[in-house]
Amino acid sequence: MFLDYHTHTNFSTDGKQTVFQLCEAALFRGVSELCLTDHYEPHSPMPEFAVPPSREILTELAKARRVFPQLKIKLGFEVTDNPPHHDEIAEWMNTWELDYFLLSHHTVEGLDPFMPEYFERYNNDRKASYEAYALSVVESLSTWRPREFDCLAHLGYVGRYAPFPEDTRAFSWRDAPDIVDELLRSVIDHEAALEINTASYRAGDQPTPGVDILRRYRELGGEFVMFGSDAHKVEHVAYAFDRAHEAALSCGLKYTYRFHRREREVVNICCQCCRK
Ligand SMILES: [Zn+2]
Ligand SMILES: [Zn+2]
Numbered sequence: 001m002f003l004d005y006h007t008h009t010n011f012s013t014d015g016k017q018t019v020f021q022l023c024e025a026a027l028f029r030g031v032s033e034l035c036l037t038d039h040y041e042p043h044s045p046m047p048e049f050a051v052p053p054s055r056e057i058l059t060e061l062a063k064a065r066r067v068f069p070q071l072k073i074k075l076g077f078e079v080t081d082n083p084p085h086h087d088e089i090a091e092w093m094n095t096w097e098l099d100y101f102l103l104s105h106h107t108v109e110g111l112d113p114f115m116p117e118y119f120e121r122y123n124n125d126r127k128a129s130y131e132a133y134a135l136s137v138v139e140s141l142s143t144w145r146p147r148e149f150d151c152l153a154h155l156g157y158v159g160r161y162a163p164f165p166e167d168t169r170a171f172s173w174r175d176a177p178d179i180v181d182e183l184l185r186s187v188i189d190h191e192a193a194l195e196i197n198t199a200s201y202r203a204g205d206q207p208t209p210g211v212d213i214l215r216r217y218r219e220l221g222g223e224f225v226m227f228g229s230d231a232h233k234v235e236h237v238a239y240a241f242d243r244a245h246e247a248a249l250s251c252g253l254k255y256t257y258r259f260h261r262r263e264r265e266v267v268n269i270c271c272q273c274c275r276k
Helices: 019-028 056-067 083-093 116-120 126-141 177-189 198-202 211-219 241-250
Strands: 002-007 031-040 072-080 100-104 193-197 225-228 255-260 263-268
Touching: 002 019, 002 072, 002 100, 002 193, 002 255, 019 031, 019 056, 031 056, 031 100, 056 072, 072 083, 072 255, 126 177, 177 193, 177 211, 193 198, 193 211, 193 241, 198 241, 211 241, 225 241, 225 255
Parallel strands: 002 031, 002 225, 031 072, 072 100, 193 225
Antiparallel strands: 255 263
C-alpha cells in the first residue's frame, strides 16, 4: 500500500478535485494514507496563490475521515518559502494542528520558474538559471532550524517548465554539483526527508529529483524519502508510485516516514509497497 504525501484539492487555487474525490481516487490506486498539502505561498508573485487555504478544509477533512475510515487522511501544507516572512508563516502555521510541513520553493528572487520571465532574466541560459535556483534553495534552508520543516518538496522544480528541449530540461546533479551537494547535506542536517515527486513521470522517465540526485543524497548519508504525486486532479493521485518506489530502492533508499502531528514514524519502503 502507498503513502501519498503531496496532494492538492480545490482548497488550492489550482486544485481541481474535492477532498472526497481525492480520497476515492487514493483508495482506487492502493493508497492507505494520504496527506493533504494545499498551497500556502505567502506574498507569491502570483497573487492568487498568496491567499492561504480556508479553514473550511477542516470541515471537509472531518467528513472525509468519517466516510473513508479505511484511509488515513493527514493534514499538511505545501508552504512556499519566503524568508522575509517567516514570522508570518510561523504564526499562521501555529493556528493549525498540522501533521506535516512540506517546504517548497516556487520563487527565486521574486519570480517563479513557471514564468518565462524567470528564464529571460538569465537570457535563457540554463547554467545560470538552474544555479540561481539551487542557490536560492540552499539560502532558504539556512534560514530554518532542524525539524522546523519535515520534507523538502520537488528539488529540481526549476526544470519543470523550463524553455529547453523536453528530454534534457530536467534539473540534474551536473547542473550545479557543489551547490546540490551543499543542499543535500543541509536537508540531512535539518533531519528532513527528501521528496520523490512523481509529477515529472507524466512527461518523462524521471521523478523530481532525478535518480542521479537521489543516489547522491544516499551517498552523502541521506536515508529518508517521502513519496508525493503532487496531484491536482484525480487521475494523478499516486501517479507512477510503483516506478518511484523502484527508483528509491535502486538508489539504496529504503525508508520513508508517516507523520502524525509532526511526529514521525519510520516505514520500510519494501514493506510499504508489497501489495497483499
Ligand atoms: Zn510545489
Ligand atoms: Zn504541490
